[in-house]
Amino acid sequence: MAPLRQKAIVIKEDKTVVLKEVDVPKVGPGQILVRVIAAAQNPTDWKTLKTLDKPGGLLGVDYAGVVEEVGPDVPEGLRHVGEHVCGTVHGGIGPTGAFSEYLVGSAKWGVIPTPAGWSFEDAAQIGVAGFTAIQTLWEAQKGLPTPLAPTTTPIPILVYGGSSAVGFYTIQFAKLSGLRVLVTASPRNFDLLKEYGADELFDYKDPEVSQKIKAATGGKLKHAVDTISEAGSGDIIAAAFGEDGGHISQILWYPSPKENVTVHFTLAYEIGGEDFEHPIHFKATAEHQEYCEKVGKLLADILALGKVKPMPKLILPNGLASVEEGLGYMMSGKVSAQKITYRIADTPGVSA
Numbered sequence: 001m002a003p004l005r006q007k008a009i010v011i012k013e014d015k016t017v018v019l020k021e022v023d024v025p026k027v028g029p030g031q032i033l034v035r036v037i038a039a040a041q042n043p044t045d046w047k048t049l050k051t052l053d054k055p056g057g058l059l060g061v062d063y064a065g066v067v068e069e070v071g072p073d074v075p076e077g078l079r080h081v082g083e084h085v086c087g088t089v090h091g092g093i094g095p096t097g098a099f100s101e102y103l104v105g106s107a108k109w110g111v112i113p114t115p116a117g118w119s120f121e122d123a124a125q126i127g128v129a130g131f132t133a134i135q136t137l138w139e140a141q142k143g144l145p146t147p148l149a150p151t152t153t154p155i156p157i158l159v160y161g162g163s164s165a166v167g168f169y170t171i172q173f174a175k176l177s178g179l180r181v182l183v184t185a186s187p188r189n190f191d192l193l194k195e196y197g198a199d200e201l202f203d204y205k206d207p208e209v210s211q212k213i214k215a216a217t218g219g220k221l222k223h224a225v226d227t228i229s230e231a232g233s234g235d236i237i238a239a240a241f242g243e244d245g246g247h248i249s250q251i252l253w254y255p256s257p258k259e260n261v262t263v264h265f266t267l268a269y270e271i272g273g274e275d276f277e278h279p280i281h282f283k284a285t286a287e288h289q290e291y292c293e294k295v296g297k298l299l300a301d302i303l304a305l306g307k308v309k310p311m312p313k314l315i316l317p318n319g320l321a322s323v324e325e326g327l328g329y330m331m332s333g334k335v336s337a338q339k340i341t342y343r344i345a346d347t348p349g350v351s352a
């Protein structure tokens with residue numbers, strides 16, 4: 001039985017955060033209550049904090065933990081008490097968030113069983129990055145193979161920003177699909193990214209990076225995932241395509257940078273299967289909800305192959321009491337090839 005009160009990271013009026021005691025959210029129809037064991041940080045956490053005015057909201061989207069309660073109207077056999085799950089919730093807008101001892105979330109959408117052999121700290125990073133990698137490869141791009149039916153034709157794909165969290169999962173999923181994976185990152189991360197499946201690496205700060213990618217692919221590159229989608233990334237990618245142009249999966253929207261280049265923006269929050277108002281107005285149709293179920297199944301099935309590795313973690317020492325420091329570290333642009341992670345039991349005053 002969950003307690004009535006918990007410690008959680010709460011948004012203050014001045015758009016900073018505080019660790020304080022709040023109510024444990026009540027599980028509703030179609031939902032599960034999860035005891036959070038570990039939470040991972042994403043740029044969306046600080047962006048929501050700084051751009052949205054939701055004082056009192058609980059922050060955090062990515063989590064891994066144990067199902068404590070299954071709400072009404074959850075299909076029989078879908079989830080069970082004691083199950084180890086991981087995924088993402090729409091934190092920062094209301095009475096539930098991942099930087100908490102307990103959260104409520106959909107039993108169906110944005111949640112999967114933790115992969116075999118992964119710790120809770122590892123599984124906490126899957127939510128946004130894993131779902132976004134699926135969206136960028138198979139929703140924003142059309143017709144690419146998946147790890148469940150890989151190709152023997154090494155179609156080239158560029159993963160721009162390979163050392164980002166989304167990059168780590170996109171590289172691995174693309175490689176397992178049989179694609180030829182070209183990656184941009186800082187040279188200090190090249191060796192690491194080769195271990196995750198990058199075939200060829202390019203420094204995005206090299207003024208000739210586009211020409212080098214174009215030469216390496218003989219002007220045949222047509223698919224790119226832009227995991228950064230700012231600071232001129234679209235122009236660099238567009239110049240790496242051949243004469244026929246290509247298609248870019250974006251995670252922040254920008255207009256097509258060039259004739260013959262098409263773009264497609266996806267948003268991880270859409271995989272939550274519910275309506276929301278931030279950062280865009282989104283209405284989830286029944287058809288979309290079916291799609292979300294398929295995406296969850298695909299992500300779980302890919303991870304069940306046992307071939308995907310978690311990205312390196314930076315576990316901050318004091319659990320939720322370190323969130324303010326973690327947000328500051330990320331906002332100052334220091335994150336490089338690492339996932340900021342919090343163990344809830346490391347929080348002073350919280351028992352394991």
Ligand SMILES: NC(=O)c1ccc[n+]([C@@H]2O[C@H](COP(=O)([O-])OP(=O)(O)OC[C@H]3O[C@@H](n4cnc5c(N)ncnc54)[C@H](OP(=O)(O)O)[C@@H]3O)[C@@H](O)[C@H]2O)c1
Nearest residue numbers: 043132161163164165166185186231251266267268336337
């Ligand atoms: N649409 C969505 O649903 C969605 C989902 C997830 C993320 N996002 C957005 O996507 C972005 C990345 O998120 P994330 O969690 O994957 O990021 P992250 O892990 O925090 O990204 C850190 C990495 O970004 C790389 N980087 C920074 N500036 C770069 C640039 N100009 N060119 C290439 N690489 C650069 C760094 O590479 P080096 O250290 O190698 O230089 C660093 O390893 C954020 O803006 C986030 O808000 C959107």
